[in-house]
Amino acid sequence: MSTFENRDGTALLVVDVQNDVVGGAHRRDEVVARIGDLVDRARAAGTPVVWVQHSDEGMAEGSEEWRIVPELVPGEGEPVVQKHYGDSFEATDLEDVLAAAGVDHLVVTGAETDACIRSTIHGAFTRGYDVTLVGDAHTAGDKSAWGAPPVADVIAHTNLYWQFQGAPGRRAAVVEAGEVVFDG
Template sequence: MATVREGSRSILLVVDVQVGVVRNAWQPVPVVAQVQRAVERARAAGAPVLWVQHHNQEMPRDSADWQWAPGLAPAQGETRIHKQWNSAFEDTPLDGELARLGATHIVLAGASSNWCIRATAYAALDHGYDLTLVSDAHTTDSMTLEDGSVIEAAMVIRELNIAMRWLEYPGRKNHAVPAEELVF
């Protein structure tokens, strides 16, 4: 576990798996199924599950797009964090909630890989947490650039999985594993 923080508790952080976020994402049905699998594994191990839900002008609170993707929902008593920025740490009570829980290890799943998942992953490491990215439980959309070239979603996901295996931070551990291999 992290030598930067006291404790040894793992939590699952589910970020932005919302109707409007995954609608056009790469392989949303199997990815949401893997998020469900991660949630089940966390709950079975007694690990807290924290749910992060994004809102902005395009996706206002309580709108149809703001809702959780079908099949996902916080259980009674599970923490919900509302955010407006890419990182789940930015201008939210997440860090305080993690401290209250004694968390030192964040298991991360959700959307969108190149925006909110990447920002949250780096912020978690910057805040001194160990990090496991659930390699088959995050997704994003392909991006068409101004010059017409396309960055394919599958490559963004693959690159982030590789980055989470190779990044090095002092006193912290990070990696990417499929939902089937999660240990809490």
């Protein structure tokens, strides 16, 4: 559906699955494994996989903390978008990458649920994309020491509200990793 004309493609977006970002994340290994399976399935179907990699003062570009986790390796020719803000579209070339691939629907995975995932799904939606959040393939670190709810509750809340997101000409959805179908 989306608001784009002459675009009807889907892309898998892998956001910030980096050593420092997911090092202590809730159910890290399970989430990374699900993302790995989604990446394999997307590639097999010919669906573009787009990687997003965050850097800032605390996570310098090129550092070990900044690197994508060793279990996930961007494939030859797969774009890796560098970002400095929560929304993966803000001051990046993500829109150009997606436009060149004819993408109007994003399947979103990664970290952190309560920061870059939330910013990116909203950013994509307001820019006209259909957005599917993979409900069991995003995670975050524990921020309860600063008053945040437990991570499992943050994930559940994000999944709950996103399935009811709406806007003219756009669709939002939440599906489990096993239910994602890539058709090229």
